[in-house]
Amino acid sequence: MTRSLIVIFTAIVLDAVGIGLIFPILPSLLEDITHAANVAPFIGAMTALYALMQFIFAPVLGALSDRLGRRPVLLISLAGAAVNYLFLALAPNLTLLFIGRAIAGLTSANISVATAYITDISPEEKRARRFGLFNAMFGLGFIIGPVLGGVLGDHWLRLPFLAAAVLNGANLLLAIFVLPESRPGRRETIDLAALNPLKPLRSVLEVKSLLPIVILFFIFSATGEAYGTCWALWGADAFQWNGLSIGLSLGAFGICQTFAQALLPGPAVKLLGERAAILVGVAGVSLALTVMAFAGQGWMIFAIMPVFTLGGIGVPALQSLATRQVDENSQGQFQGVLASAVSLASIAAPLGFSSLYFLVRAEWPGAIWLSVVAVYALTVPLVLGLRLKMPERAAVS
Secondary structure (H helix, E strand, O other), rough: HHHHHHHHHHHHHHHHHHHOOOHHHHHHHHHHHOOOOOOOOHHHHHHHHHHHHHHHHHHHHHHHHHHEEHHHHHHHHHHHHHHHHHHHHOOOOHHHHHHHHHHHHHHOOHHHHHHHHHHOOOOHHHHHHHHHHHHHHHHHHHHHHHHHHHHHHHOOOHHHHHHHOOOOHHHHHHHHHHHOOEEEOOOOOOOOOHHHOOOOHHOOOOHHHHHHHHHHHHHHHHHHHHHHHHHHHHHHHOOOOOHHHHHHHHHHHHHHHHHHHHOOOHHHHHHHHHHHHHHHHHHHHHHHHHHHOOOOOHHHHHHHHHHHHHHHHHHHHHHHHHHHEHHHHHHHHHHHHHHHHHHHHHHHHHHHHHHHHHHOOOOOOOOOHHHHHHHHHHHHHHHOOOOOOOOOOOOOO
16 A cells, blocks of 8 residues: 555544544533533534535545545645544533534545545556445544544543544644645636535436435435434443443444445345345344343343344445436436435434424434434335336436
8 A cells, every 4th residue: 555545544533533532522512511401402503513624525525625625625624634633632511622623624625636636646447445445444544533532522521532633633644644645736716606515406306216325315314314423422321331332342343334335235235135235224123122122221222232243234235226227427416416315314314303302302212213213214115115127228418
């Protein structure tokens, strides 16, 4: 592996760590700052704000990297991340905490630039393997982040932010000295219309047959947001978990999902077909969530983790199915549509699930997971009703 790839993959791991490390400590941190009895709405708003900033600035940073070159944009985003985590560690009130989290979302939008960098330096025959490593690094960060946040947060609520600042600062120094430019900037004027993150969604309205697939991606992404929004609150309310226990449970969840997505989708699709694999994934995760809703002991959550792995086959099977519904010339545009749908779900879902948790927390915290099952249930008629065009592929105009 080249030194350039080491720097890029380290940046991706740190982006994911930055997302995950706040999950175990956020409820306690917000309670400490706001002195509110129920901080669920604040968690939802902060999670949605982070996703909104990513949604808005990912195309902006990507366009700037075309105009200025990849290296300066990556260096600025790494420096911004290091400074921002120091800002979060010292933020004395809720307003500054929200500002800091917004800046964190902006700097983590460098994923689009990192993707472009890998494309620049990779011959076509190596891109699939390197993008596989890219996804693996992101998954690794989601495993490390919650555990690191839980362990350090039990010592001091602000300590995870200081650790993230140090790690990003170290990666910045590494990038300054060893990361070469992969693509010199151009002097072309930036197309401002291309910076509109909602633009890709317009095309799907012209091909109605693709709308159910886009809705499915939206639903799957929305259900995934429930974990980051409610898991820590629910763990503390239901089992009196501390930061370490919350971090370990989220880490175990991340490990199960990573292995499931790496090992199970191929054999599952070959054995069952894509449509059935999606439904088996929905059934597995719904069963696990139902057990979580009624669980009376914390060990039951760790015991049910293997069942969660079945949920890991659903989205890859859907991705495989979706790519066959458009022609080769429309793949990039269609993937842009799906990315926009996923981003919108990441903004809307935390607000919805946190508001619902606010309502059920006092009487039955586990009810939040039954609401996720109800949302998953919406996918069943959509999947069964899909009209797949195998020989004739739909085109996104």
